[in-house]
Amino acid sequence: MENKFKAFALSALACATMGLASCSTIEAELPTNIQDEPILNLDGVVNNDLQQIYEALVTNGDTNSERVLNNILTLYAKTLFGDFYGEGGLYEASLDDAKLTAYVGSHAIFGEGETGKKNAKAFINHIIDSIKTQMWSVVQNTTYQKNSVFLEEKFYNAQLAELYKLGEVADFKEVELDGELTYKDVELYFTDMFNTYKDYIERSLLPTIYRTALVERYIIDNNYGVLGRSYARKVQFIALPDVEDYDFATQRLVRSYAKLVLANTDAEEKYRDLHYLDKLYKGYFEDAEELAFAKTIYADAGFTEIAAKTDTLNTYEETTYGDIAMDYNAISDDRNIVGTATDFTNSGAYTKQVGLLLKTRETMATSHVTEGWYTSTSLSNLASSISTRLFKITVANEVDREGAAESNAHGSFGWYVNGSYYMVPETYEQGEAYPYCIYDKDSSTWYIVRVNEAVKAPKLVLGGDASYENIAGKDIYEIMYSVAGLVSGTESYQKAANQHYVEKMAIAYHDDYVYDYFKATFPDLFD
Numbered sequence: 001m002e003n004k005f006k007a008f009a010l011s012a013l014a015c016a017t018m019g020l021a022s023c024s025t026i027e028a029e030l031p032t033n034i035q036d037e038p039i040l041n042l043d044g045v046v047n048n049d050l051q052q053i054y055e056a057l058v059t060n061g062d063t064n065s066e067r068v069l070n071n072i073l074t075l076y077a078k079t080l081f082g083d084f085y086g087e088g089g090l091y092e093a094s095l096d097d098a099k100l101t102a103y104v105g106s107h108a109i110f111g112e113g114e115t116g117k118k119n120a121k122a123f124i125n126h127i128i129d130s131i132k133t134q135m136w137s138v139v140q141n142t143t144y145q146k147n148s149v150f151l152e153e154k155f156y157n158a159q160l161a162e163l164y165k166l167g168e169v170a171d172f173k174e175v176e177l178d179g180e181l182t183y184k185d186v187e188l189y190f191t192d193m194f195n196t197y198k199d200y201i202e203r204s205l206l207p208t209i210y211r212t213a214l215v216e217r218y219i220i221d222n223n224y225g226v227l228g229r230s231y232a233r234k235v236q237f238i239a240l241p242d243v244e245d246y247d248f249a250t251q252r253l254v255r256s257y258a259k260l261v262l263a264n265t266d267a268e269e270k271y272r273d274l275h276y277l278d279k280l281y282k283g284y285f286e287d288a289e290e291l292a293f294a295k296t297i298y299a300d301a302g303f304t305e306i307a308a309k310t311d312t313l314n315t316y317e318e319t320t321y322g323d324i325a326m327d328y329n330a331i332s333d334d335r336n337i338v339g340t341a342t343d344f345t346n347s348g349a350y351t352k353q354v355g356l357l358l359k360t361r362e363t364m365a366t367s368h369v370t371e372g373w374y375t376s377t378s379l380s381n382l383a384s385s386i387s388t389r390l391f392k393i394t395v396a397n398e399v400d401r402e403g404a405a406e407s408n409a410h411g412s413f414g415w416y417v418n419g420s421y422y423m424v425p426e427t428y429e430q431g432e433a434y435p436y437c438i439y440d441k442d443s444s445t446w447y448i449v450r451v452n453e454a455v456k457a458p459k460l461v462l463g464g465d466a467s468y469e470n471i472a473g474k475d476i477y478e479i480m481y482s483v484a485g486l487v488s489g490t491e492s493y494q495k496a497a498n499q500h501y502v503e504k505m506a507i508a509y510h511d512d513y514v515y516d517y518f519k520a521t522f523p524d525l526f527d
Contacts, residue, residue, distance in 0.1 A: 077210035122477035136183035148361035167196035179367030180275040216484035218497035228457025232483045236371035237449040238274040249318040256301040258434040283319020383440035396456035423449040
């Protein structure tokens with residue numbers, strides 16, 4: 001079997017990957033606390049029998065050959081980026097500036113000096129964010145939840161059953177799901193997440209994350225211009241449906257929020273986060289300070305107050321929690337009235353107080369806010385009339401335009417309001433004070449869309465006059481890796497990147513199935 005690559009002996013890797021090729025003795029043992037005797041010993045097996053075993057496991061297909069490719073790419077990624085854990089690793093560098101400097105000195109791909117440190121720091125944060133995103137999906141998985149509470153112990157035991165080596169935990173966390181939180185808050189749900197779950201992160205999450213990072217690196221090194229042409233957007237937006245039985249309630253709430261928070265120069269910055277508007281829509285406040293400010297907005301919106309009672313908090317009829325509170329407070333304690341508490345007791349399965357708690361938790365676990373980096377193909381839950389405008393080049397021109405934020409400029413696609421850029425519809429009435437409160441008739445939903453960043457090619461040019469390097473508060477490397485992460489999901493870039501690195505490694509093949517798979521996958525590499 002001949003090909004033009006001679007440097008990388010794949011057979012050795014296949015042995016490490018599948019535990020078969022070129023191994024004289026293979027023993028698979030159960031854990032010692034169950035049984036000490038080997039259940040498989042291949043010493044003395046004749047060649048024909050060994051060939052049958054090999055063919056049964058390494059089938060004439062893509063599955064195991066693809067696994068070989070994935071392991072090769074993961075190993076190569078480690079030669080570029082280093083290990084995540086351990087001395088000189090990414091995690092260590094994320095915690096200490098001196099170790100970050102040492103990390104940059106050992107990894108030439110990031111450059112030198114302060115520029116290299118900025119580049120490497122952004123990359124490391126990107127990898128850590130990828131881990132947090134994957135762990136956040138664990139929190140969102142109902143398998144590890146009960147009654148809108150994430151149970152760490154369930155996840156922990158599930159991974160022990162998968163033979164991951166986890167750190168010891170004295171008291172497992174049980175944390176209520178909170179619609180205000182994002183993947184950035186995921187460590188609240190785990191005990192010392194990066195250390196307790198080190199083996200799980202290393203073996204389950206990092207291989208895929210590292211291979212994705214290879215694709216991103218390929219794009220940055222070989223097709224950097226595509227990042228600027230992606231028209232990527234970093235947004236935070238809220239989508240609030242009309243409230244049934246209360247005409248114009250959502251409209252009044254959204255506009256009062258715009259008036260008293262977004263357009264109010266004296267409003268505290270924390271309330272400008274659209275999660276606060278979501279909280280107003282839900283109507284559940286335990287914090288006295290937040291409730292006091294909320295009351296001014298509810299009053300301006302003309303909402304109807306509900307006084308606090310024994311089991312329910314002070315709230316408003318037009319809110320989600322208000323609807324729950326009214327239903328609950330209408331329940332009669334008269335045992336002669338049948339069926340009044342059914343909705344809160346699950347037909348007598350638990351007390352009405354427990355039912356109220358469950359409904360409240362369920363409400364607080366939901367979120368009407370979407371935030372993060374998106375391209376036009378990855379953002380699906382925004383009304384098309386708004387989404388189409390969001391990804392126009394004019395938005396990128398208006399966002400970060402010099403002096404626009406300071407002057408609260410009104411553009412054709414968006415308005416600056418107290419330094420933040422909000423989308424406006426194509427048409428709105430002259431003199432409209434809050435055109436960034438957008439109503440979509442098709443979905444009967446009110447939107448506010450804040451654009452935190454809008455990419456275009458000149459902004460990503462290193463050393464360019466219009467570069468993010470020259471815009472206060474912007475980190476060009478952070479944006480570069482975020483956008484590369486979006487683009488890397490494209491199949492054509494994944495294939496091109498894999499071919500690039502396979503060629504770079506100069507692999508020699510000693511297995512027919514693996515050779516056939518690589519030849520079919522990367523035909524341009526073979527004579």
